[in-house]
Amino acid sequence: MTIALASPALPDLRRLWTDAPALTLLALILTLGLIPLYAAMALDLRDFHGNSPWLKPVKFHYALAIYAITLAFFARFMPAATRQSRLWRWFTGAVVFAIVAECLWLWGAASLNTAAHFNTDHPIFAAVYSLMGAFAVLLTSASLAMGLSIWRNRATGLPEGLRLSIALGLILTFVLTVITAGYLSAQPGHFVGTPVTGAALPILGWSREVGDLRVAHFLATHALHGLPIWGLIATRMGDARGAVTLVWGGAAAYAALVTATFIQALNGLPLI
């Protein structure tokens, strides 16, 4: 792959701090927070469903750091007035708070070697689980708000196809995640079917023997990466109008892919 996808001018990373200071700071702190997490993982001899209890907070730290830094990057394509408004700053603050609360719970659950999700062992855990669900919707709604803002912003300086791909990616991340993760959280667990003996894909950890609802959730949540990358490719492929058409097609295809993996899991079938 040696297709030149990057624009001639590399994006200015300093703008992460000026456009989205809280999200950028959060992403860095989550990344550095992996150091004590890995140290705990190295020391902890306990087992949680076949893995270290610390695997889950580690995964979420990576995921949420990537999410936060992605939002911080896309913030530059919002209208400056929106970005600097008091409402947006408070909203971002609430989102950062939700992510921090989510991580604190994951650390606590790992420390107790109990389930952070689907935990109904104790009324307190069940209550925390519901609260975390609300926080999860709040933190995901940041991508919807940003997507709509970029959707309406006519002055991003981006090619139309690329701008559309970023807006659609952000909006789809919210819509598809709320559907897939919302359904997932209402189930007793993320597997559909039996027997679960533990055969799983490396790194991702998805089941290779039964349906795994996390596949659709993962793809849904990465729409904000997948579509803009497709948008970059599409703007290189043809004229402006063609690129817009390709991006709309890509968005439809992406939604179809998420739907397909969702239905596949509901039917108890593994991805691979």
Added chain:
Amino acid sequence: MPTDPHVLFAASGPLAMLGWLALALSPLAPRAAQIVAGLAIPAILSVAYAALILVHWADAPGGFGSLADVMALFTDPPVALAGWLHYLAFDLLIGAWIARTAQATGIPHLLILPCLALTFLFGPAGFLAFLILRAAFTARARMIGTPQ
């Protein structure tokens, strides 16, 4: 002067809490907070520590040679109390250092409150949390210049 370690222990908690309260409110009076939490209270605790060690070290079991030795050492109430005062004094010093460093590098006080709470409860964990926070601000300063 009470000599019962349990009585001294009960007195040491509120004294340390006073220092942590001063640090939590340090933006109101940074210099006073530094004098209280970074000097006066650690000094008082250190005097008590030194006295406990001078009086009780000779008769205490164990030592520093192995974990078993240290565990034996801490079975002795006056020495265990000295160990506790050591924590209280040095955690406060670290807390005062955190408040000072945050002020000097422009880290908002609200962000160090969790680090202070963590240092109060689990000393080195709070120190580590602040190192992480400071590293993020250092990265920011390197990228866009010093914070306003």
